[in-house]
Amino acid sequence: MQVKLSFTTKTILILLAMVLTVTVVISTMLIRESESNITFQQQEEQVSNQRRLQLFSDVLHSRMVMWVDTFSQAELKNHQDLSKLALALKNTQEYLMLNFQVESLFLFDEYGVVGDRQAEPPVFVQRLVKSTQTTLESKTLVTCELICRFYLSVPIMTSDDVVPVVVMSTSMREILSLFSRSTDAYKLAMVQFTTTDHGTKVLSLSSQLAPLNREYLNRVIDALPSDWNPDELVIRGQRVTHNNQDLLVSLLPFPYTYANNDHPYLLVVRDISVLLKQKAQYELLVIASAAGLFVVFSLLLSLFLNQYRTRLIAVSERLPMLAQHNFKEFYALSARRSISPAFRLTDELDVVEQAANDLAKQLEDFDGQMAINTAKLEKMAMFDVLTGLPNRNMLTFQIEQQLALAARDDRLVALMFMDLDDFKKVNDSYGHDVGDKLLKAAAMRISKPIRETDIASRFGGDEFVVLLSDIDTKEQVTLVAKKIIAEFAQPIEVNKLQFYVSISIGVAITRQARATPVELLRHADIAMYEAKAKKGTGYRVYDATMNLKVMKKVELEAEARVALRENQFSLALQPQLDLKTHKLLGFEALLRWYHPDKGHISPAEFIPLLENTAFMLELDYWVINKATQLVRELNANGYPGIKVAINLSAAQFLDPSLPNFLQQQIINNDIAPSQVCLELTETVLVTDIERATSVMRKIREMGCMLAIDDFGTGYSSLSYLKSLPADYIKIDRSFISNITENADDRNIVHSTISMVRNLNLQVIAEGIETIEQHEMLCHFEAHQGQGYLISRPIPETELWNTLEDKVSSGVWKSTI
Template identity: 40%
Template sequence: MAVNKPSFATKSDNSVDNQVINVEQQLRQDELILDSIFTALSDLFFLMDYEGTILDYRANEDSDLYVQPEMFLGKKMHEVLSEPAAILFDENRLVLLAADKELVTFDYELEFDKGKKQFQARILKLPKISKIIAIIQDITERTQIEIALKISESIYRQMFEKNQAIKLIIDPTDGAIIEANKAAVEFYGYKYQDLISKNIFDLNLLTKQEILKKMELAKQEKCVFFDFQHQTATGEIKHVEVYSGPINIADKTFLFSIVQDVTKKKCIENKLKQTEQRFRDLFNNINAEIFIKDLQGKYILVNDNLLNFYGINASDIIDKTDQELFSQDKAKLYRQSDLDTIKMMHSIILEDTVEVNKCQRYYSTTKFPLINPNGQVYAVCGISTDITDTKIAEEKILHQAHFDTLTNLPNRFLSLDRLEQMLKEAQRNDEKVAVLFLDLDDFKKINDTLGHEVGDKLLIESAKRLKSIIRDEDTVGRLGGDEFIVILRGITNSSDVQPVTEALLNKFRQPFSIDNRELILTSSVGIAVYPDDAESVSEILRNADTAMYQAKDLGRNGFSYFTQSMNQNVSRRLAVEEQIRGALERDEFDVHYQIQLDMKSEKIIGAEALLRWHNCVLGNITPDEFIPVAEQTGLIVCLGQFVLNQALATIKQWQNRSHGNLRIAVNLSPRQFRDPELVGFVEKALINADVAASNLELEITEGVLLSGHSYIDKALTSLNKLGVILSMDDFGTGYSSLSYLRTYPFDVLKVDRCFVSGIIENNADKELVNATIAMSHALGLKVVAEGVETKEQYHMLAQLGCDYAQGYLLSKPVPKNELFALADNFSF
């Protein structure tokens, strides 16, 4: 039968291209959002199959973890990570696959040049695509406080091929193909005669009954657009979109069908769905609150973490602005930061407090613009992370740097800083400032007899009594040990100080009730007044100290004003100074050694050299008594050289006996740092003793660093280049400036015994020690705990990750010969 072919109104042949462009634009927009979020974050991402093969890898190029992708792709974890971490990955992957879980989380550790870092891995199962996503987050730097995640998601680019429209004419009664154009012949792969002899049932994968129903709908124009799967001559299955409408030919109704090959489009749509699923999985599993706002400040997308954080639904926040959600002040702050981000076209960081369950939490939010391919900002993305723990740790460490841990009084650093400010104020206002230097009488006897715990309680109670007497505008601080300072401002006459001093003394004359025991503890006070007795902080402190010794010499339990005619040292100090001259030549000094233990291996790693002095006139003199005299007289330089030579000779003998890589720790005083020959002497002593620089540890107190003199910097730098281990001694008991740890090349930090002693009973001490250890490890420093006296303290320190222990639990300081015997037979 001859068929007259009418002309029909058809869809544009460019419709395929338009759909391709729309899908491609959607892909690019998601890619922009993903790349922007990944760029702002610091996490590491792996995409793996169920067997653990790495299919995709993303990391911030500035991260310590970043390597070229080819080092990961196609490999398994045991090929790219050290054994412990790789085993953890494989074990948790198997747990995830074996158990009815979608997510497992675990921590692991890696070694870098700057030290060890801790990481958290979150492994997420994506059963729909039979894949696993591993999200790795650096958890070492949480009281610092900004987290930014950068991952680059490569979204597949696809371009649809341009095709001529495929046209068929079909008989709806039996599905016979009446006519087909050239594009149809090429598409289906049949010869023309073969194609028009076929039935639509041969091409369409639906059942005959389903196809007949579809053709009936098209014939009645109830539905003219369809999605089908057609099979070509080669057996290939093609996804097609079909427009099919009725036409009349020779008084018979046929269906005119325009077939559009959308196989590639379907493939891209599937990839888009997978990408969207990845995006949602990452978006909702990142350990942060993420939001996206439009340019008017309306929220257009938020992740599950944010909704859970505020306890709201998406409908409560989407399409709303900050003005509708927060207080006026916060809304204004947030909106201004959005505008700044849009205007500057780069990220900004905003720290803020948020109330959660009636508790204030600190949050750091990184905001950055989302920019389209035309370079225009179309939205603002924000990533908020909880930095409360970091802030609390920072505040604790800052407090530790300025306040005495035991009494919570201002420490030496803060007290002297306040004194300096008061002197300046007094000079401006033509007033006086009084400094009361107070020392507890016979405190050492109580401490030695009843123990450090009772001594600590006495110091705490003493601090309370001092604070109860002075005014709010005055200052009471602890200089160290049993020495306190009271600073009285706004004094018009020196006699004004006496009533306050007498009140302090009377307060101390009252018995102390400690552990159901009454103790009598008096005090001696030295008084110096600015500007009558001194014109500087150091001078007035020294003069008040001198007056205090005079008060003790006069019988204690009293006070003494400083006078210019007053002897600069009390009789005991004079006797010590007299006897210390020539003591080295008389061979009165000896070096004792206290071992240090590696808390992991429980093996001795070395010892600290401690100077001891026995004088035929004065007997045994403690280092606390003769070291200040040696420092003041300059004899400390010779004594320091003596100790260093003795210590190096001992470590050499010790190493020869044990064949071990042992080290010896030697203290350096502030006066020694003023010796320009210090570094040269250390280097020469090492050579003469045939000891490697890495076997010598030099301990420096925080007081050495306080002056900030350039020769301190030069000496420490030179010693570090020499290879000597540098240790900060008695951390936290004095000035405790954290900048010292960052500025100077320290290798070891020693936690003072005053913190160790309270680590079991006092949770604050435990937390401070824990923070100190964590901070030290984050800075690449080893930690030595001093004054370890009980096994409970030892085990607690081991749990907190302390590296080395030193104290009477392991051994008291012993002479060289006893040291060797102790080391040969040591067991713990």
């Protein structure tokens, strides 16, 4: 494999990308910080300028007020004649012009201008005088027509009721001069907003300026961006470029009252070319430093990692030699590469190279051992590790050989497929160690009665296969099967424990040349399951009917799935009565199947075939769902308290989800748990008595009823009957049918009823078909009964008509 992009190159690229990212981020932050600093300085300068303007205005105002107060008090000290005061003020006008730039001076009393009653001052001056006379405080006013003027009104304290007021006007030149000298402003001017013919507001100059200055400032104003706004100019200013100059244009509002809606501002133009040049130099320095650092880091990183790249490539070139078992050349190249400086710290790559050398030594050692191990592995591949018998691979090979020989010599080939019954319980109860020892002992017993030419093999798990060769008759095969069964007549002892093991054997015999190992094994497997169905040690020889039975079972399961989906299944309900009062106590729900083509299919036909399939569990839960719905309908239609008995298979009874499903159905249908009775056969219970008891207790705790069905036909025992939490015991119909003719059956039924009653359990007699049977059961004090004498199973579609006809006040009307 060729290296397209080495690991070290990838590492360099990743690290460089990280460094570049960090460098760009830091540079951007520094540049943005410099921009922020300039903006902050501009804002600080704007605030400082505003304070200066306020200070200069206050000084001018205070100085002029102080002069008016001093002068008026001196003139009015000896007399109160306002005409003389007006004349004195007029005589000082030249002084005021020179020292305070006062352009006009008026003295007002209650009649107007003193000394010139015909004068008609502007309206804003008259309002200024009235405001001063009312508040007795000096007032300021700024008005801007062609240029901006500053008006000051000062009250004069006299003994008259109406206070005289001195009004003087001055230009803004002194304030602008003071402001210019105290700042680094490049240009200053008074401006105000005017409205154009199109309704837009523009800045216009309101100062007396030289033509060049006016033209310059107009161009600066025109250079402002189209989206500028006054607030931004007041807060921080706006940068513009004019005549290769970087300028900062800002506005300072005046702290005065304005006339005629005038709102003049002080336009301040500062040259910030040097500041922006310094900023550009700083940014260039930041970018150059970042680029320089990146280049230096890249070179150092490349020099540092390149040696690792060279060593990694060398290791990758040597490693394929190990796969080629070329150890000498590998060691030679490693020796040349191992020459290193006198001092070097060991790193991860040194460890990798050392590991490669160690691996080479180990592989060289393994090479010598491999030939020995290969032979052992080939043997292990064909034999079972646990028992030492040939495994499935060897068996398949031998079957192919024997089939070829049998076709040539016209002899039989026999295959015996065998399984240890209930072996799983040994593993579950005693552990796999005991189970493995039991398998080894079983393998020895299976191998004992066969010939040396025959082959006994372990097929998998607890399954064994025996291949018999050179067979002339089928009787030879059955004889071997009987011998193997006889070997298991005695218990197998493991760890001082004795196990009685039963074995089921399926036999397949053929002489056909076209037979295959897979086909022969499948036939033997089918026969083995036929033998296992007989419950106990035995063997069966395969015939074609077994295959048809399997095919029928598969076909029937497929049809049953369709039937469940298409609602072909239904329930038939057989009444259960109190034998003395004939009161209707419940029904037993029986499953029925009506096939659209085959008609009614008997439960005795389809239930045994479906019993061990996965579909049977789905069908069982359908029965519970349907039965609980019928209980709900019975309650709703005037038959409360009626119970329905449901037959459970072994798989459903031991299914962990049964209690939760049952609880959910009871809740969904809003029925009492005591209206649901689950019927279990003795065979189901004794399969795993401890687990069965646990499940029964859980169901009883839910409030449901439990009945033991077909009592007396299986493993009837008083000891387990006492331990099981059941409510009802159902006596099988095989005992009921002969109680009037057979004394033994009669005694069995009588004693069973007595025993059950003494255990405080209820007895239900099945299969009552004659009046004599009914009378005898009443005499034996059986509690409940069901059978054809009372009623055949009622299809669910006919249930309501039957109940209306047969039940009156909860009592079943019959001919008993």
